[in-house]
Amino acid sequence: MSVLKVENLSFDYGKSKIFNQISFDLETSGIFCLFGPNGCGKSTLIECILGSLKPSEGNILLNNQSVSLFKPAELAKHIGYVPQSHTKNFPYKVIDIVIMGRAAYTGTFSAPSAEDLAIAESALETLGLIHLKDKPYTQLSGGQTQLVMLARALTQETPIILMDEPTAHLDFRHELIILETIVKLIKEKNISIIMATHFPNHAFYFENSGINTKVALMNNHVFEAIGNPTEVLTEANMLNTFQIHSKLISSKTTENKVVKGLIPIEAAR
Structure with a gap:
């Protein structure tokens, strides 16, 4: 069953074509890997799905409704986001960063509720980070930071999470921990994921782990191949x-x- 559908999507920066007539479905409890060279448009496509950028043509359907019809706060209840990197300007506690994922559920001038706090702590428990909840965010390692970003996305309680190269700059162990965590979330929480990556073996790892895995080879403004990892890679x-x-x-x-x-x-x- 499809939870998100991209139909004939194109995006331009002025006269510069980034991608053209891209279509795909994101299936329930599956992962869709965007794979391709630097500058091929993976991050731009993710930003279009998030509503940060407006495509020049085509449509993105969420539960058979155009994403363009959703207000940002409403869309945040359906789609979570884990960025490639995150600037740590202030020494907030880890729990404060994670609970920010509840922003779509709280009023403009409302403080997080006890329920919001419980959801944030549950996300930290799921990712094995509860022991860090009171640690200053600025003191975390790169791997811990990415896991905290994932915990923040989990507190949104969305059925879909978009990840833009979540293992970038991580060492071998922390890269594997992130991949193992993604597998766990798909299997245990039935989350559907779109993940941009530069590493073909990420897609093979998910397939090897028994996850419903599709991969698109993005190049020359289009998907040059789309299918399971063995077909595409x-x-x-x-x-x-x-x-x-x-x-x-x-x-x-x-x-x-x-x-x-x-x-x-x-x-x-």
Whole structure:
């Protein structure tokens, strides 16, 4: 079942075409990975879905209604957002940052309620961060910061979360923790996710974990391929899009489970 539908969407900056006639469905309890080179329009597409940018043509449907008809506060009850990075200007406590996700549910001059606080603490519990709730936000590591951003999105209690390169700048362990957390949220809370990424193995990780995974290869202003990771993330597509030679491999884990991944070999000369 589709929870969000993008139909023939195009966006221009003046005479500069960013993407053209893009269409896809986001399915319930699934993940849709946007994959492609720098500057191909992944972040711009996410901003169009969030309502921050207005497409030049096409439509975005949420529950069969155009996103353009939703007021920002109403849209925030349907779609959460985890940015690629976040500037930490003030030493708010972690709990204060997370509870900001309840802004759409509180009045302009109202303080968060006891229920809002309980929801925020529950989100921190879900992500294993409750021990940090009173820590100054400015003292967190990059991985902890991204998890807090995800906790803030969870407090919105939305069925959809958009993520713009959520593992950017993270070390190997924290990258894996973020991916494991995404899998957990989809399986346990039936959340649907759109995630922009530069790493093809993110899509394979979700597929290997039993998640309903679709990936779109975004390049030259369009989706050049769309489907499951094995269909889209091929050695031929990596050569055509990134000019690199790669090898798609399959391996068995100690539990005799087959997992797939893409290994870069060398840049094409």
